[in-house]
Amino acid sequence: MDMQATKKKLNLKEKYRAMTRDLDWNPSYQKLEDIYPYASYEGVKIHDWEKWEDPFRLTMDAYWKYQAEKERKLYAIIDAYAQNNGHLNVTDARYLNAIKILLTGVTPLEYMAHRGFAHAGRQFPGAGPRVACLMQSLDEIRHAQTQIHSLSNYNKFYNGFHEFTHMFERVWFLSVSRSFFDDAVSAGPFEFIVSIGFSFEYVLTNLLFVPFVSGAAYNGDMGTMTFGFSAQSDEARHMTLGLEAIKFILEQDPANVPIVQRWIDKWTWRGYRVLTLVAMMMDYMLPKRIMSWKEAWEVYFEENGGALFKDLARYGIRPPKWLDQIAQDKDHISHQAWCTFYNYALAANFHTWIPSEEEMDWLARKYPNSFDKYYRPRLEYWREQAAQGNRFYNKTLPMLCQTCQIPMLFTEPGDPTKICYREADYKGEKYHFCSDGCKEIFENEPEKYIQAWLPVHQVYQGNCFPEGTDPTAEGFDPLAAVLRYYHLESGRDNLDFEGSEDQRNFAAWRGQATTNA
C-alpha cells in the first residue's frame, strides 16, 4: 500500500519513453560508428537524437490488439466477397485492368517499403525513429500481403495477374515503379526516410493510394476497397512519421537544409513521374470516375501541398522544383500515357481500349484546354482504324528516360505537339532524358543512374530472352521471345480489351449469375 502511494505516476509521454527509447544505451564495447555505419555518409548532421518527438505512441500490446481486430474484419470481408463472386459486381470488366496495375506495379513496392524500413529501423542511431520505422516495416508487409490476398481471387478468374512478382522484375513499364523504389532503398537511411516517409507517404500518398482505393469503392470492388480502408489508420501513422522525420532533420542543423531541399526536389519529381500511371488509370481505366487527374493534382498537391510548404518555409525549405512544368503538364500526361499504352498493348499485362463517346465527352469537360484539341482526334482515328480491322500495335521499342525510365512520351513545356528530349554526356556516353527534372537528377548522381537496368536497352542487348533462346535461328521472333521472358501469355494477358478473354468471361459469368439463361 505504502509503495503504491509513493509511486510516481508516469504521464503518457514518460511511459512511452520507458517502453521505447529508455531501452537503448550508450555502448562501450563497440564503437557507435561501427554499430551504425551508415549514419554519417550522407552528410546529414544530427546532434541530439533525444530531440526526436515520437510521432505516435503505440506499444506492442496495443498494436497487436488493434491490428488483429482490423485483420479479422478485413479477412472476413475478403472471404465473403470471394464466396459470393463479388468480382462480378464491378462496374465493368475494364476496371480489372486498373487493379492489374495495382498488383504488378504497386504491391511489390509495399514489400520494398517493408525491407527499406527494416533497414532504416536498424540504422538510425536514435531509438525513437528506429521503433517508428520498424513498426512501419511491419505495417508495410501487411499492406503487401493484404493486397495480394484481396486480389488473389481476381487472379483465379482473370488474366494479367498471374505472374506479378516475376513481371515486376522484368516487364518494361514496371521498371518505372521498381527503379523508383530501388533508388530510395539504395540511398542512405536519411534519404530513404525523406523519399518514402516524407515525399511519398506524406506529400504524394493521396495521389497514389487514394485513387486506387476510391476507384475500387466507386467501381464495386469491395475487396480492394476494404483493404484500403483497413490500411488507412496505418497510413496516417506513416504520414506523421514522415513529417516528424523531416522536421527533426531540419531542426538539427542548418547545414541539413540544402541536402533535404535537394531530396525534396528529386523525390517530388521522381514520385510525380511514377504517378503518370495513376493519372492514366484515373482518367481512362475507371469505368466510374472519381475525379480527373488534373482535379486530384489541384486538390491534393496544389492546395494541400501548398499549405505544407508554407509551413516548411520557416526551416528555409521552398516548394519543390519544376512545379511550373507540372502545372502545365496536368492537362496532358494522362492522355499521353494512355496513348502510349494503347500503342504498346502487345507488351503489357493489361488491356487498353478506346474510350466510349460518353467517356470522351467527360474527358473533354475535364480537360477543356487539351482533350478535344490534341487527343480526341488521335483516339477517334485509332477507333476508325480498329473498326476497319487495323487495330494498331507498335512493335518497335521506345527510347526510355535514363532516370524515370518512362518512354519519351512527354512534350515540351508550352508545346504539347513536340516531344521533349534532353541529353547529357557522361564519361564518353550519351544519356537521354524526358525532362529537365530527370536530367538534373541524373547530373547530381550520375554514378547511380548509369547503372539503371533500362528494359529497352536490355532487350536490344539480348538480355531479355528465355534461357536457351537462339536469336540467330531462322524466323526468330524477338518480341515473342521477350514476352516469353516476361511470362506474359500473348493473346490472353495483352492486346485490346475488345475481344479479350476477360471481356468474354466476365460477360458470360455475369449472365450466369444474374439471369436464368
Place this chain on the structure above:
Amino acid sequence: MHIDLRTVSIKPLRQTFDHVARRIGADKPASRYQEGSFDLQATTNFHYRPTWDPDHKLFDASRSAIRMADWYAFRDPRQFYYGAYTLARAKQQDAAEANFDFVESRQLADALPDELKAQALALLLPLRHVAWGGNTNNAAICAYGYGTTFTQPCIFHALDHLGIAQYLTRIGLLFGDTEALAEAKRAWLEDERWQGLRRYVEDSFVIKDPFELYVAQNVALDGLLYALVYETLVDDVLATRGGTTLALLTQFMTEWFAETRKWVDATLKTAAAESAENKAQLEKWLRLWGERAAAALLPIARIVPDLDSDAVMSDVVQQFNARLAKAGLSL
C-alpha cells in the same frame, strides 16, 4: 442432417499465381502464407547498387556464408503471414493483459516477499536491454537476409522482442517504479555480472553476416537465455519459492519461446541439411556464440541465491545441445 446451401459456381481459370504453383508443384489452391510470402523479394535485374554497401546488390545472398540453392527452402512452420501473426500475438496479449489485471487488482505484487521481489527485479529488468538488442538484430536480419520466407519472420521476431522489453518494463513499473528501471540500467551498464552479456549483445551488433547474426541472437543467446531465465529460474525456482506471481507475468515470454523455437529449429535444420559446408559453418558459429552466451549467462544465473548455478547452467546447455542435435547439428 445436411443443409444444401448453394452459391453460383463458376469454374476459375487458375487456382493460384504461377510463381506459387511452381513452388507447390501444381496449380492447386494455395494458402495465404504461400501466396503472401513466395518470391516477394526481387532477385534479379536490380537497378542500383546500394550506396551504403556498393559491394553487394540490394538483396544479395552472398552477404552470408550460408549457401542455399533456393532460399525459399526455408519455411515458417507456424505459417505466419502478417494476419496470422497478429492474431496469434493478440491472443497472447489478451492472456498477458488478464494476468497483469489479476496481479494488479489483487495487489499481488505487494504480497510478494521483498527479498524475492528484489531478486526478480535484479534478474529481469536488465533483460529489457537484451530484448532491445534482439529487436535491433532481427531488424538487421530482416533487412539484409535473403528470401522472404527467411526474412519475414524476423520482422515479427524483432517486434516481439520489443513487446517483451515492454512487458519487462511493465513488470518493473508494477514492482517498483522508474527508479527500478534506472537501477537496472545502471546494473546493465556497470555491474560486473552483466558485462559479459552486454559485451555479447554489443558484439552481435557488428556482425555483418545475417545468418551468423541469426545464430548468435536467435539460436545461441535466446536459446540459452529463455531456457535459463524464464523456463528455469522464474518458472521452476522462483515460483516454488513463492513467486508464482512472477511466472504469471512472464507467461508471454515462456510461451513465445516455446512457439518461436519451432521456427528457429526448422530454419537451422533446413540450412544444415542443405550441405556439409553449411553444417560445418553453423557448427563453427554455434561453438563460438554458444560458448560465449553460456559464459555470459552464468553470472546472471547466480543472481538467484541458494542455487547450484553451475549445475543449472550445465543442464540448460545440455538441453540446448540436444535441441541442436535434433536439427542435425553436433557440438
